[in-house]
Amino acid sequence: MSKKFREYKGLNLTKVAEETLAIWEEEHIFEKSISTRDENKPFIFFEGPPSANGLPGIHHVMARAIKDIFCRYKTLQGFQVKRKAGWDTHGLPIELGVEKELGITKEDIGKKITVEEYNDACRTAVMRYTDIWEDLTLKMGHWVDMEDPYVTYKPKYMETVWWLLAQLYKKDLIYKGYTIQPYSPKAGTGLSSHELNQPGTYQDVTDTTAVAQFKAVKNTLPDFLQEIDGDIHFLAWTTTPWTLPSNTALTVGKKIDYVVVKSFNQYTFEPINVILAKNLVGKQFSKKFFVVENEAQLSEYKENDKKIPFIVIKEFKGADILECRYEQLLPYTLPYQNPENAFRVIAGDFVTTEDGTGIVHTAPTFGADDAMVAKQANPEVPPMLVLDDNGNPVPLVDLQGRFTKHMGEYAGKYVKNEYYNEGEAPERSLDVEISIQLKEENKAFHVEKYRHSYPHCWRTDKPILYYPLDSWFIKVTDKRDRMFDLNNTINWKPKSTGEGRFGNWLKNANDWNLSRSRYWGIPLPIWRTEDGTEEIIIGSVEELKAEMQRAVNAGFMKADIFADFEVGNMSEENYDKIDLHKNIVDVVILVSPSGKPMKRESDLIDVWFDSGSMPYAQWHYPFENKELIDEKKFFPADFIAEGVDQTRGWFYTLHAIGTMVFDSVAYKNVVSNGLVLDKEGKKMSKRLGNAVDPFETMEKYGADATRWYMISNANPWDNLKFDIEGIDEVRRKFFGTLYNTYSFFSLYANLDSFTYAEDEIAIEERPEIDRWVLSELNTLVKNVEKFYEDYEPTKAARAIQEFVSEYVSNWFVRLSRRRFWKGEYGQDKISAYQTLYTCLVTVAKLASPIAPFFMDNLYKDLTNVSGKENFESIHLATFPTCDESLIDSKLERKMQQAQKISSMVLSLRKKEMIKVRQPLQRIMIPVLNNEEREEILAVENLIKSEVNVKEIELIDDASGILVKTIKPNFKVLGPKFGKEMRFVGEAIQKLTQNDIAIVEKQGGISIKVNENVVFLELNEVEISSQDIEGWLVSNQGNLTVALDVTITDELRKEGNARELVNRVQNLRKESGFDVTDKIKLIIQKNEILEQAVAANEQYIKSETLTNELVFEEIVEKGTEIAFDDVNTKILIQKM
DSSP states (O other): OOOOOOOOSSOOHHHHHHHHHHHHHHHTHHHHHHHTSEEEEEOOBOOOOOOTTSOOOHHHHHHHHHHHHHHHHHHHTTEEOOOEEEEOOOSHHHHHHHHHHHTOOGGGBTTTBOHHHHHHHHHHHHTTTHHHHHHHHHHTTOOOEEEEEEETTSHHHHHHHHHHHHHHHHTTOEEEEEEEEEEETTTTEEOOHHHHTSTTOEEEEEEEEEEEEEEBOGGGSOHHHHTSSSOOEEEEEESOGGGGGGOOEEEEOTTSEEEEEEEEOTTTOOEEEEEEEGGGHHHHSOTTEEEOSSGGGGGGOOTTOSSEEEEEEEEEEGGGGTTOBBOOSSOSOOOSSOGGGOSEEEEOTTOOSSSTTSOEEEOTTTOHHHHHHHHHSSSOOOOOOEEOTTSOEEOSBOTTSBBOGGGGGGTTOBSSGGGSOTTOOOSSOHHHHHHHHHHHTTOEEEEEEEEEEEEBOTTTOSBOEEEEEEEEEEOHHHHHHHHHHHHTTSEEESHHIIIIIIHHHHHTOOOEEOEEOOSSSOBOOEEEOTTSSOEEEOOSHHHHHHHHHHHHHHTSOSSOTTTTOOTTOOOHHHHTTOOOSHHHHTTOEEEOTTSOEEEEOSOEEOHHHHHHTHHHHTTTTTTSOHHHHHTSSSOSBSBEEEEGGGGGTHHHHHHHHHHHHHSSOSBSEEEEEOOEEETTSOBOOTTTTOOOOHHHHHHHHOHHHHHHHHHHHSOTTSOEEEOHHHHHHHIIIIIHHHHHHHHHHHHHHHHTTOOSOSOOOOGGGSOHHHHHHHHHHHHHHHHHHHHHHTTOHHHHHHHHHHIIIIIIIIIIIHHHHHHHHSSOSSHHHHHHHHHHHHHHHHHHHHHTTTSHHHHHHHHHHHHHHHOSOOOSSGGGSOOOOOOGGGOOHHHHHHHHHHHHHHHHHHHHHHHHTOOTTSOEEEEEEEOSSHHHHHHHHHTHHHHHHHHTEEEEEEESOOTTTOOEEEEEOHHHHHHHHGGGHHHHHHHHHTOOHHHHHHHHHHSEEEEEETTEEEEEEGGGEEEEEOOOTTEEEEEETTEEEEEEOOOOHHHHHHHHHHHHHHHHHHHHHHTTOOTTOOEEEEEEOOHHHHHHHHHHHHHHHHHHTEEEEEEESOOTTOEEEEETTEEEEEEEEEO
């Protein structure tokens, strides 16, 4: 007995996924997808490591689906795609979670809990949810090797990171310097941006603010300003007057308009000439000030007048005053380095005219933007750093928040009153004292109280300072041009992210602050003498052991703490003997070349360096697997994908390390996916109650429908508004349609014992509809391959979806139904089966990267019977290739015309509420030429069958039958003619029926508009036909269809016969009859039906497999049927 195609009793995507997953695991399909591919044809993929101390969300399904799609696609193309999973195990999320769990703060580490105990708690917490992550990965069908993942806290991984840092150090790309960080003087610690965004950290406060007058050095001003009588001052606003002693520059916008205003100082009443942004004159010269028309009017001002006059006397651009100099505002001390480069006007892109004066007081010591713009100036503007008693450069404010001894009468005072112990704060804050001094010295233009939001320490509830702290940096600025150039070779999806968000970031990239004052992370492997004059970087465990032995010999260490570790032994057992975390390596004291002790710099490294090192550290390069990187066997990646936020994270660090250590891109193609929002466009969160559980979603709708919905609904890089109803729609409309198509195929193929055993029917011997759908199928293959190659999965999904729904189901299957269930098992029927089989198996392959479970199941249901392919899984098969010889664009165009005409006729039926089962006599279509006529005649029978009409009448000249109207296409003509549009419209309205015919046939016509001849093209007008009596008319472009809606008695009877056939067929299904069962049909007497049967008895019997048809007066056990004017009962009996 021949094999049968598997038949189902309903679509259950969750069950299909469970069954398929079990087979994958049992048969090791993932492993075989790698082992069966040529290792000399690799496609390299890097997995961005998640942190397993938190639970996965629905957005992780999106991110992982994108990764999985292209790895599966490339596997189908014959590439070997190894995918190593990874876990990101260090950093702030882990530390904060552990602190909360243990009920401690960072200050308690080393006091209430040892660093070792703390790190052990972090190590446990970070892998807490790995089983749930692995479960999600399995259930969603994301293939990645979770048996041998890279883990960032393992010694091998950390050793590679140390090696990479050593390479940067040897290239002179690592240095120690200052960085501006949030700092809490009361807690004595720097704060992270996360800590700075704890709830309640930003509080509304009232501070004293000042607009200060900086006196220009006149001979450095441009000539047109030197002409002005008297001193000239630059105005700059600050909300932190305590930073004014540290001012070393003023920053302006090059393109901003500035002015000189002549007036009087409101505190000293002295005449002033002040420079500020033109747009802010009204803001600064308000209240007490009034504008005058000429300078002479200024002389009328007297001291103590309530109103102060002012006038604008010069206007210029910011670029005109660059490099002008000014006198130091509060000259207590000078920068210890290059003071001659201080007190200049420089340019900055961040300057705006929204507030202040349009001139920014710049203190590089206390502001990140200030430090950046000062560094970019040529020559660099020095920060206000002075030398302490030990000769170390320090700011004018110490770590407790007090002015240093260099600040004269202010020395020892806290810069904010909140830093004093309770009850000890002076009445006047330092901001107030400095502002009073400025007023007295004619250096204050305006002083006032100002309410604003200011960050506070979440531990002490006291204001923070932005403070320069010792940090280790990577010299990104030395390599950013190369990073920018290499980025231009990367294919970014979307391109705008690569060129815009990422490209712009690279252009302006600052040096990378590597230091982190933390405990759980990779220690910075630099040992230094106390005076900072000697240092060493360690790039391997072997180097560390050698240096420890030297330290033991010098008497600084009692023993090598890694004495049991065997150099050169790369086994896991050997590496399990060591730990490179802070609590271990901080006890190591090394010896300098001059014999001094060296302690490790206390910092850990930025956790993003950990993940950016994964291309090399996952293989323990260069200590093992050296050929993978050096011979480009697993570097750079052909493809990576993560969220758009990684442009400042993993994407950046991968690129930076790849460029600086290997002078190479780390990845060639990158998909930067957007956010997954709720259906209202809001960010998902547990707090808002709008988070979606990925497990519940996949359990209810299936992983395939979830993946397909997320990919087909929006481009991966666009934000997705996630709507659970959308998944259900995908399940019904796409998977339901595909399932129904397969069910239709399997039902009739099994009845006819079709197994694809016959020879392939030559394409030229197949009917037109088969040739058409195979042509469209090969066009689809070509397009989908291109979309996958271009990393456009949404376009691929939508193209497949449209083909299945519109071409296969709505057209090919519907128009070929009778070929499957009627007639002999001959060439035509075999052709129909072979064609539909080919469509189904090809669609399964095309869609398998996106819907891996269902498509694998569909593929095996087909190939297990046909034996056409013997792969264990679709994911071990090969991607379809387009057969150009089967693509018939002319045939595709003809069929599109048939679909278009059918759609128009069906719309007319709907408009008139005439059911499709009711036959109509004819449709009339005007044709413009023989080519159009031939195209329609070629598909005439298909159209007649689809729309249920008896005949199609093609007419060359519709002028005597159809009345056409013409009007302007305003969207096209409006921009072209503008004010003349009214006259053009009038000229178009005057066109006759003959003129309209010329437009249709020749594609345009010349008309006269205001004595000018204008050529009007077809797309510039809209032509439509009016309904005529007994007909309905529809227009679409240059196609017109008229439907004869007259229903004759004969047509009515046939319509009733078709309705009866429909009810009988439904009853057969409901009664569980087999499609081959013959029946007796008993109808309760009804005059309308009797007439219909008399006229169409043979048709009814043939369609319903009725051997005997009788009318009876009463049919007691019959089923009621009702349509139009018919209301009766029918009964069917198996014969």
